[in-house]
Structure formats: C-alpha cells, structure tokens
Amino acid sequence: MSRIVILGAGISGHTAALHLRRMLGKQHTVTVVSPNADWNWIPSNIWVGVGQMDKRQVTFPLAPIYARKGIEFKQARAVALRPEGDSAGDQGAVDVVSTAPETDGAEERIRYDYLINATGPKLNFPATPGLGPDGGHSVSVCTANHAVDASEALSAVIERLRAGERQRLLIGMGHGTCTCEGAAFEYTFNVDHALREAGVRDLAEVVYITNEASLGDFGVGGMVFRQQGFETTSKTWSESLFRERGVRAILGAHVQRVEDGVAHYEQLDGSEQSIAFDFAMLLPPFRGAGLPVFDAAGEDITDQVNNPGGFMKVDADYAPKSPEDWRADDWPRTYQSVGYRNIFAVGIAFAPPHPISIPRKSPNGTVIAPSPPRTGMPSGVMGRTVAKTIADRIKSGDDSLAHTASMASMGAACVASTGPGLRSGTAAAMTMFPIVPDYEQYPRTGGRNIKDTFGEIGLGAHWLKLLLHHLFIYKAKAKPGWYLIPE
Amino acid sequence: MTTTPPPNLDADALIQSAPLPTRRTLRRRASLPLQVLRFGVLNVRMLRMVGKGHGDTRE
Numbered sequence: 001m002s003r004i005v006i007l008g009a010g011i012s013g014h015t016a017a018l019h020l021r022r023m024l025g026k027q028h029t030v031t032v033v034s035p036n037a038d039w040n041w042i043p044s045n046i047w048v049g050v051g052q053m054d055k056r057q058v059t060f061p062l063a064p065i066y067a068r069k070g071i072e073f074k075q076a077r078a079v080a081l082r083p084e085g086d087s088a089g090d091q092g093a094v095d096v097v098s099t100a101p102e103t104d105g106a107e108e109r110i111r112y113d114y115l116i117n118a119t120g121p122k123l124n125f126p127a128t129p130g131l132g133p134d135g136g137h138s139v140s141v142c143t144a145n146h147a148v149d150a151s152e153a154l155s156a157v158i159e160r161l162r163a164g165e166r167q168r169l170l171i172g173m174g175h176g177t178c179t180c181e182g183a184a185f186e187y188t189f190n191v192d193h194a195l196r197e198a199g200v201r202d203l204a205e206v207v208y209i210t211n212e213a214s215l216g217d218f219g220v221g222g223m224v225f226r227q228q229g230f231e232t233t234s235k236t237w238s239e240s241l242f243r244e245r246g247v248r249a250i251l252g253a254h255v256q257r258v259e260d261g262v263a264h265y266e267q268l269d270g271s272e273q274s275i276a277f278d279f280a281m282l283l284p285p286f287r288g289a290g291l292p293v294f295d296a297a298g299e300d301i302t303d304q305v306n307n308p309g310g311f312m313k314v315d316a317d318y319a320p321k322s323p324e325d326w327r328a329d330d331w332p333r334t335y336q337s338v339g340y341r342n343i344f345a346v347g348i349a350f351a352p353p354h355p356i357s358i359p360r361k362s363p364n365g366t367v368i369a370p371s372p373p374r375t376g377m378p379s380g381v382m383g384r385t386v387a388k389t390i391a392d393r394i395k396s397g398d399d400s401l402a403h404t405a406s407m408a409s410m411g412a413a414c415v416a417s418t419g420p421g422l423r424s425g426t427a428a429a430m431t432m433f434p435i436v437p438d439y440e441q442y443p444r445t446g447g448r449n450i451k452d453t454f455g456e457i458g459l460g461a462h463w464l465k466l467l468l469h470h471l472f473i474y475k476a477k478a479k480p481g482w483y484l485i486p487e
Numbered sequence: 488m489t490t491t492p493p494p495n496l497d498a499d500a501l502i503q504s505a506p507l508p509t510r511r512t513l514r515r516r517a518s519l520p521l522q523v524l525r526f527g528v529l530n531v532r533m534l535r536m537v538g539k540g541h542g543d544t545r546e
C-alpha cells in the first residue's frame with residue numbers, strides 16, 4: 001500500500017489527484033493538502049473581475065468531490081518538507097497546518113511514499129510597495145475574491161464616468177519580473193468591452209502597462225503567425241488590436257511603487273515616470289511557495305531543493321547560459337525533483353531553467369524581464385504525466401521509467417475573451433506550439449510550428465473560451481467521462 | 488541580460504502605425520455563419536495541438 005500526498009489543489013495538483021485515483025486501486029491512499037476549501041477556475045476570474053460572472057460560477061467546494069472519488073482531503077497549508085524523514089523513521093514527511101475552520105492552526109506531520117508539489121504561485125505583492133488589494137492601492141484578479149473586489153472598483157469607476165467625470169484605468173504588470181501578461185491583456189479588453197457596454201468609453205482612458213519590451217511578447221518572446229497569405233508577428237497583431245480599441249500602452253516598464261492614485265515606474269531606457277490613475281489592476285510577480293526543506297538530522301537543505309525564488313528544482317538544466325545558448329532541452333521533462341526520486345514539482349511550482357523571452361536590464365541595472373509563463377494547459381498535462389509516472393512505479397516497481405512532457409514539446413492556448421453572451425462577445429485567441437521555442441526544429445518561424453501557432457479575433461474564438469470554461473469545470477468536478485477531456 | 492539594441496518604447500507611435508481592421512474585417516469577425524465555421528476550424532486546430540503536445544513519451 002502506498003500513500004501519495006499532493007500539495008495544492010489548483011489546476012496541476014487537482015488533475016494529478018483525479019488521475020492517480022483513477023489509475024490506482026483503493027488500497028493506495030491519495031491525499032490532497034490545500035489551504036482553500038474551494039477549487040477555482042482561475043482563467044474565468046477575468047470575467048468575475050468585470051462583473052460578468054459570479055464568484056460561484058468559477059469556484060466549487062472540493063470536499064464533496066474528493067469524498068465521492070475516495071481522495072483524502074486535508075484543508076491545510078504545507079509548511080515544511082522532510083524528504084529524508086525524521087528521528088521517527090526515514091519515510092518522507094510533510095508538515096502541515098490546518099486552515100479548516102474547526103481545526104484552524106492544528107499541526108500534523110503526514111508521511112508519504114510519493115509527493116507532488118503543486119503549490120502554484122505565491123502572489124508576491126510586497127515586491128512592489130503599495131501594490132495589491134491588501135493594504136495597497138491597486139486591485140487584482142488572481143483569486144476569485146480579488147476579482148470580486150476588482151469588479152466593485154470598476155463599477156465605481158463606471159458610475160463616475162456616467163456622472164461625466166473623466167477616468168484613467170491602468171491595467172497590467174505590477175513589477176518588472178511579472179509573468180501572466182496574457183491575463184492582464186485579457187482583462188484590459190474586458191474592461192474596454194465593459195466600458196463600451198456601459199456607454200462611457202469615450203470619457204475613459206485605458207492604459208496597459210507592461211514589462212514586455214514590445215506588445216505581443218506575452219513572456220514567450222512573441223510569436224510568428226500566418227495570416228491571409230502573409231507571415232506576421234504577435235507584435236503587429238496586438239498593436240493592431242490596441243489601435244482598434246483605442247487602448248494606450250506603456251512598454252518595458254517596472255512599476256517601482258504604487259501610491260493612492262499614482263504609479264511610479266522605470267522604463268527600459270532608464271527614464272523614471274509617474275502615471276495618475278482612477279483604477280489600477282496590476283498583477284503581482286510570482287514566487288514559489290518556498291517550503292523550507294530539512295534533512296533527517298533537521299538541517300536546513302532548502303537551497304539544495306528549491307531555487308532562490310522558492311520554486312522547486314527538477315530535471316532541468318540550471319547552468320547559467322546566455323540567451324543565444326538556450327536550448328529546448330534545457331526544459332524539464334519528468335518534473336522529478338533534484339535528489340529525490342519520489343518528489344515531483346508541477347505547474348508553476350517547478351523552477352524553470354531560464355526565461356523564454358529575452359531578459360533585459362535598464363541602464364540603471366533594473367531587471368525588466370517577463371518571467372516564463374506556465375499556463376493552465378501545460379500545468380494540467382504535467383499533473384497527468386507525473387500521475388502516470390507514480391502509478392507505474394507503484395504498480396511495476398520503482399525503477400519504472402518516468403513519463404515525460406516538456407514545455408518544449410507541448411502547446412498552449414490563450415483566449416482573451418470579452419462578454420458573457422453568445423452573440424455579444426468577441427475574443428482574441430492565440431495558440432502556440434511549442435511553448436518553449438525550438439530554433440533547431442523550426443528555425444524560420446520563431447522556433448515554433450507555424451501551423452499550430454496562430455492568432456485569430458472573432459466571435460468564434462469567444463465561443464471557444466466559453467466552451468473551455470464549461471468543459472474544464474465539468475472535468476474538475478470529475479463528472480462522468482471527465483478523463484476523456486484533454487488537459 | 489540584454490541592454491542593446493534598445494527596444495522601441497514609443498508605444499503610441501507603434502500602435503498608431505499598426506494596421507487598422509477594415510469595416511469588412513470587423514463585420515466578418517462578428518458574422519454568425521462565418522464564425523460558426525471559424526469556431527469549427529479553431530476546435531480542429533486546438534485538438535490537433537493537444538494531440539501533438541499531450542502525447543506521451545518515456546524517459
């Protein structure tokens with residue numbers, strides 16, 4: 001009998017838990033540790049953030065689903081990892097602290113045979129003074145509750161616009177090293193749409209502030225698309241959308257601090273500037289969960305297991321390299337941790353070997369460089385891949401080869417969709433294959449397969465986003481046939 | 488870290504010189520019959536990408 005413990009019930013951890021339960025007999029225990037009682041389909045938080053969806057439409061309680069599937073659920077936060085065990089024995093263990101209302105604060109040490117770290121991002125608002133909804137001066141859409149607050153702030157802005165006041169809405173990245181540009185891009189066009197629907201767009205100035213050196217970079221170094229007989233770039237494609245919608249942009253920016261109604265930023269040319277705002281939705285940079293790690297003697301070995309950003313090191317090539325030397329092979333394939341065959345890190349929790357977009361510095365030495373995105377689709381695939389590896393090792397022996405899924409051989413989709421209705425919405429859909437460019441295989445088209453890398457704007461793309469919303473929530477609820485829906 | 492060549496940060500100028508969709512393009516993006524077709528095409532493309540990238544390999 002084996003016990004598999006999964007830390008985190010987000011896209012990657014929940015996917016891994018459901019697959020493991022399906023693949024393993026009931027004599028094996030699958031335990032999920034996660035601090036929130038609810039599951040959240042994070043991509044649709046964007047719609048909550050403009051008041052077009054209710055929080056309940058993007059979240060649901062995990063406990064009934066885990067009870068139905070035979071998965072043990074501990075509503076708790078992991079606080080320390082002991083991969084070599086402790087004085088009581090050499091079985092790996094994880095220390096958790098309960099976050100459930102009835103046992104809040106209770107500590108427990110859980111032993112495991114296999115551990116999956118799927119703890120996602122730690123929202124690092126403190127990296128930028130004044131950033132964020134908790135004591136700061138900007139809103140966020142990273143969690144469903146943040147998105148509810150963002151929607152209320154946006155409604156207040158719309159009321160002031162209706163009263164004839166001019167308003168400036170600043171949307172984008174709250175730090176020079178942020179990732180998830182696609183989410184801020186999507187929120188920008190949702191806000192634009194909401195303002196148009198309210199009939200107040202002409203009095204509003206919408207400004208997108210980003211750490212990308214050019215529009216359309218999305219932290220993946222941009223894309224090459226084929227459109228109407230031409231090869232074009234995601235840069236031109238995005239600039240065209242900004243022009244059509246009358247959205248302004250600030251490029252290559254590191255937000256230094258946010259004060260009440262004003263953001264201060266430095267740009268890649270070294271200039272320091274300020275912009276006043278009436279509404280600001282600024283995403284935070286991400287850190288890893290940064291779980292402290294101890295050896296059997298209780299010595300701190302965190303540095304051997306995690307990188308300085310708190311992400312867990314896996315089978316990637318972490319040797320420092322200049323961008324010309326980056327290779328597709330640098331990226332991890334098995335997500336097995338460094339040093340421990342029975343620990344894996346998936347989704348945002350694993351430490352990437354380097355960025356995908358070329359990192360830059362301002363003349364003052366400020367790093368203004370998008371971090372590499374690890375979006376929903378690859379996160380789910382990693383969860384399933386690691387589940388297969390563990391199931392094989394339990395069933396066929398610990399020397400079974402690991403299953404693999406590299407970001408250099410899988411695709412991703414970003415559908416920036418506005419409007420909840422079937423007729424009223426529109427969307428800008430992008431897909432790329434692979435996520436990490438492979439210049440050896442695709443030297444002429446930006447390192448990607450141009451047949452599977454495209455951008456398209458229209459109502460059809462909006463329907464695709466709605467379809468994905470319903471499909472993924474159906475899948476996450478583990479309803480009949482859920483496993484037939486690809487990650 | 489790359490400090491040269493400096494990127495063009497004049498976003499207003501870049502955006503103003505980007506191609507503006509024509510009325511016909513905007514109509515096509517909202518046209519029901521055409522978009523039903525595009526929805527089908529998008530689904531096929533997504534499935535093809537998923538088929539390629541979700542395939543399983545071993546170490």
Ligand SMILES: Cc1cc2nc3c(=O)[nH]c(=O)nc-3n(C[C@H](O)[C@H](O)[C@H](O)COP(=O)(O)OP(=O)(O)OC[C@H]3O[C@@H](n4cnc5c(N)ncnc54)[C@H](O)[C@@H]3O)c2cc1C
Binds near residue numbers: 042076349377413415
């Ligand atoms: C606003 C927004 C919009 C997005 N839109 C898209 C999109 O359109 N398409 C797309 O592909 N991707 C999108 N993404 C990215 C996508 O949400 C992430 O890629 C995905 O959620 C990553 O999955 P994950 O499992 O690594 O992390 P998460 O889904 O964040 O899950 C992490 C889990 O770990 C738990 N946890 C944290 N700390 C601990 C701890 N110490 N112990 C135990 N559990 C812990 C958390 O509570 C959570 O349950 C978006 C992201 C944002 C913020």
